Amino acid sequence: MEDAVSQPSPGIGKVISRMHGSTLGQKALMAVSGIALIAFSFGHMAGHLQMFVGAEQYNTYAHFLQSMGGIKWAIRFGLVALTCLHIFSAIQVSMRNRAARPIAYASNKWIVASLGSRTMRASGGIVLFFIGYHILHFTTLTVGTAGFEKIPEYKLINGLLVDDVYRRMVVSFQNPLLALGYIGGVGLLGLHLSHGIQSSLQTLGVLNSAYRPFFKKLGPALAGFLFAGFAIVPLAVLVGIIK
Amino acid sequence: MNLTLKIWRQKDKATPGKFETYDAKDISPDMSFLEMLDVVSERAQANGQEPCAFDHDCREGICGMCSLVINGVPHGPEAATTTCQLHMRKFKDGDNIVIEPWRASAFPVLRDLVVDRSAFDRIQQKGGFVSINTGGTPDGNAIPISKKEADLAMDAASCIGCGACVAACKNASAMLFVGAKVSQYMHLPQGQAERSRRVLAMVEQHDAEGFGACSNFQECEAVCPKEISVRVIAEMNRDYLRAALVGTDA
Ligand code: HEM
Ligand code: SF4
Ligand code: FES
Secondary structure, X not given: OOOOOOOOOOOHHHHHHHHHHOHHHHHHHHHHHHXXXXXXXXXXXXXXHHHHOOHHHHHHHHHHHHOOOHHHHHHHHHHHHHHHHHHHHXXXXXXXXXXXXXXXXXXXXXXXXXXXXXXXXXXXXXXHHHHXXXXXXXXXXXXXXXXXXXXXXXXXXXXXXXXXXXXXXXXXXOOHHHHXXXXXXXXXXXXXXXXXXHHHHHHOOOOOOOOHHHHHHHHHHHHHHHHHHHHHHXXXXXXXXXX | OOEEEEEEEOOOXXXXXXXXXXXXXXXXXXXXXXXXXXXXHHHHHHOOOOOOOOOOOOOOOOOOOOOOEEOOEEOOOOOOOOHXXXXXXXXXXXXXXXXXXXXXXXXXXXXXXXXXXXHHHHHHHOOXXXXXXXXXXXXXXXXXXOHHHXXXXXXXXXXXXXXXXXXXXXXXXXXXXXXXXXXXXXXXXXXXXXXXXHHHHHXXXXXXXXXXXXXXXXXHHHHOOOOOOOHHXXXXXXXXXXXXXXXXXX
């Protein structure tokens, strides 16, 4: 594995210029930022599933997140930075790819590429809008808040008065338009990741010949699992299981 | 059999091209695709028309010179087959066949269906070799190499440099080609000395030629006449990242 001829290591400047300036470096940044966002998404999804336990559990969890102070802001900053890195490299790579085929084929055909892989730009773009709406909705309480003003604060068993985030979710998703919009949003995230998970592992060179068949199945399965975990909450509210 | 051909015609690099339609009558199903084009060209020439230019050499599926995107698929509808080894029995009487050159900014059209693939040569020259003064022929098996590694190297080395992977890729990326050239040395002891330098320099040249990045569509693998697997791309990616982050300075 090692080079027989030892040479000086690359300096940090060279490393940055290679990661930023080469196709493989840009793709690696996209893959690493994507994987970090996936890790967050799974945690986020698990958090939402506490809606099934009840108002006490969910509001305790939401209050715990709100009270993290500096750590909360560090995580928020990190998520924004990762998203910017992901989108920046996606734009860079997409522009290069477009320029590489200036004249299109008259008979343009897809042979084996999956639906998810063919729609990465569209699914990613819509997911960006969805994330924006989601933040304006539940974080800044700017849009889609009809009915929020009537929700009183929630009294935890220990006597603490906290925001009733549980009730906000229920009120929101009792509106079929919002519930279906959210299910659609996480559906497109699932589509993005049905290709994204295995693609990022290939980009980072994890998929050697022994593991490849396994990961090619694992990627879409994990994406489907994430989609189901996210979609089940608005669905359960919509059909009245959570109320 | 009788066919209708829609063929890309282009005078030279600078002149914009266009499709022209040809009737190909009385074609034998036993002809190869290139023999069919020979016949059509001869008939056109007999009528005083300019024959259509297309690349070919060995016509045995080993040299990598033939090309052509046939109905949207590089090397045509038969898997693991070069255009020269494709036969007309794969088509039906009355078929319309669209024939286009490889399309990539890094493969400019020189004339009709002929493209300039010297970008591949320049990538090869950056590291697709082992710098050793060979001297006399070494004894067979003087350097033991496991069957598994030898097979992986041989599979990668079967790339004939045809460029179908670029033609099939929606991003016109040449990563399957570069991956094959990197991987064939990666699995051999002789390839280790220049391993980091090779992958860094070849990828750099790939980018400089204007090929796209890999989106892992795997369309390349589906059209490659030598069935090179995209595992060579994963191997190249890993080696590139290792070399770029902690490897030697090329
Ligand atoms: C915010 C808006 C987003 C945009 C505009 C976007 C865009 C893209 C694009 C265009 C690609 C494919 C690039 C290519 O062709 O090689 C991609 C790949 C990917 N995306 Fe996103 N994406 C977004 C959000 C996300 C999110 C939220 C996640 C994770 C939860 C994610 C995970 C991934 C992964 C893992 C890949 C595969 C990287 C690779 O091919 O190596 N993306 N993204
Ligand atoms: S990898 Fe396959 S398709 Fe690409 S140049 Fe080599 S033989 Fe041709
Ligand atoms: S002409 Fe040599 S491979 Fe087709």
